[in-house]
Amino acid sequence: MWESSMVLAVDIGGTYIRTGIIDIEFTIRSFEKQRTVEVIGTKSKKEALKNLADYLHDVMIQSGVREKINHVCLGVPSIIAKDKDYVLSTPNVPALQDIALKSELERNLGLSVSVENDVNLSTLGEYTLLDQRKYPNVVGIYIGTGIGCGLILNQRLFTGASNLAAEFGHIPTRLTEKHRQCNCGLYDCLEVWASGSFFDREMKKAGRDNEIPSIFVDYSSDMLKTHIVDIFFKYLAFGLYTVNTLLNPNMFIFSGGVVEMEGFPKEKLLDLPYGRLRHESVANSLETKFGVLGEKAFIHGALEYYMHYT
Numbered sequence: 001m002w003e004s005s006m007v008l009a010v011d012i013g014g015t016y017i018r019t020g021i022i023d024i025e026f027t028i029r030s031f032e033k034q035r036t037v038e039v040i041g042t043k044s045k046k047e048a049l050k051n052l053a054d055y056l057h058d059v060m061i062q063s064g065v066r067e068k069i070n071h072v073c074l075g076v077p078s079i080i081a082k083d084k085d086y087v088l089s090t091p092n093v094p095a096l097q098d099i100a101l102k103s104e105l106e107r108n109l110g111l112s113v114s115v116e117n118d119v120n121l122s123t124l125g126e127y128t129l130l131d132q133r134k135y136p137n138v139v140g141i142y143i144g145t146g147i148g149c150g151l152i153l154n155q156r157l158f159t160g161a162s163n164l165a166a167e168f169g170h171i172p173t174r175l176t177e178k179h180r181q182c183n184c185g186l187y188d189c190l191e192v193w194a195s196g197s198f199f200d201r202e203m204k205k206a207g208r209d210n211e212i213p214s215i216f217v218d219y220s221s222d223m224l225k226t227h228i229v230d231i232f233f234k235y236l237a238f239g240l241y242t243v244n245t246l247l248n249p250n251m252f253i254f255s256g257g258v259v260e261m262e263g264f265p266k267e268k269l270l271d272l273p274y275g276r277l278r279h280e281s282v283a284n285s286l287e288t289k290f291g292v293l294g295e296k297a298f299i300h301g302a303l304e305y306y307m308h309y310t
């Protein structure tokens, strides 16, 4: 049934909606990127949903392979209900929350649809490039405005009892005081101190907003930047040590806008998970690398998801 199948992959982000059509040989047939607000509008949920469906319909028609597409897989920056249909929370795209996204789109598009967390899909995409028997347990860490995470355990995507596993960015860093509120509503989550928004916040506080894009370029010779970058790595290390202790993974795969910034100390990040180990055997079985598929990882992930998770 799969021989002539293609999948429309959709990544919905706060800034951009990306789409890609991929065939069963993992060849990407098309890739598009549009500003989210221009696609879905800003008014009602009903309008947003209709605009999204119309846009995806147009993308498929313009691809020239509409009749070969038999599944649409969406990656969303959201908390998705247990039924993998209803979207409970999407802080960055509020128009797409509190709706039955999967069933509404299925009705609109006349195709089967799946909805999954965006970083789960991109981790799954990177995982398609690995020898999965050699690396059964892999952790994807996406460092952007916040921190996303995807978990592969025993060669399968692990999403937890209610789709809220792998919330690496929301590991608590303190409990007895309330220092700073996270976007999730809780206080002092890891991403409050280790994310792109942390750099924005601290540099703005110092009145040096214009230097945010170059924070890594000269951080070792600038006291403020040294301080900020040190805090970032300290909290990131805390999270990575926690994951190592809990899961003893085969690999960490890092990606996201922050690791792609000019001057980012890549070697430092690759070495970071080895900084605190219960036993050297943890290090001997652990590898670290950067993702190679970039903003197209979700497209590979969508095909993998269609073949093995729907």
Ligand SMILES: [Zn+2]
Residues within 6 Å of the ligand: 169, 170, 182, 183, 184, 185, 186, 189
């Ligand atoms: Zn949080």
